[in-house]
Amino acid sequence: MCFPCCFIIQTAEVGVVERFGLFSRLVQPGFNYTICPMEQLVGKLSFRVQQLNVRVETKTLDNVFLMAVVSVQYQVLREKVFDAYYALTNPTQQITAHVYDVMRSELPSLELDAVFEAKEELALTVKNALAETMTNYGYQIVQVLITDLDPDQRVKNAMNEINSSKRLKYAIAERAEGDKILQVKAAEAEAESKYLSGVGVSKQRKAIVDGLRSSIVDFSSNVQGAGTKDVMDLLLLTQYFDMIQSVGSAPHCKTTFVPSSSKDSSEMRNALLQAAKE
Known part of the structure; x- marks a missing residue:
């Protein structure tokens, strides 16, 4: 006896119907039926984009093992539903094998550093390899993403240490360069200060000489019988008394001026005794 078997196909799906084990037709979304037991719904395929995450462990050129996660997004081609259903027993295993082979x-x-920089190129290589193969089996490769690159924790710690050492070395060099600039500027400032101080002393001495010259000329012209030597002796005597006054007025002054003579050393002793008594 033959009787109808009802079933429903969801939106974005297609059903595969066989008659006595031979492919019969594809059924579209909605309410459908088969003539049992001649016909039978043997499977469904979804046209939605699906994602397969493949974890691949491999090593780099510098012998560092890492775990890479490759996300493959694929979907069934509407015009190749027959191939997608009958060509492959397990399409996810086929995709996984190709990802392993390429990666x-x-x-x-x-090298490890270059791997992180070449993620886009690696993903494109995997996509091209999969698209060339899976299109023949009725599957379209929409996108391939390398979502994670995870080396061993010790390798990551070593990389962080290397980066930290480089930055510390750069900081020390910059600090030394800053100290050098400060020292150079300080030396330049000191040299400029000494130069200006020398200019000031030179101008001061020139002014003193000009003043003495003017004083000598005025004194000689106004005082009859006074020679240049007399005027110089008078100036030296005046400066001497000014010096004694300045020293004597200084607090805690312990300086004693003793008259001396180079003719007899006993005069020095007597002068010291006399100064002590006074």
């Missing part, structure tokens, strides 16, 4: 042939040719 384990590409990563060993790159």
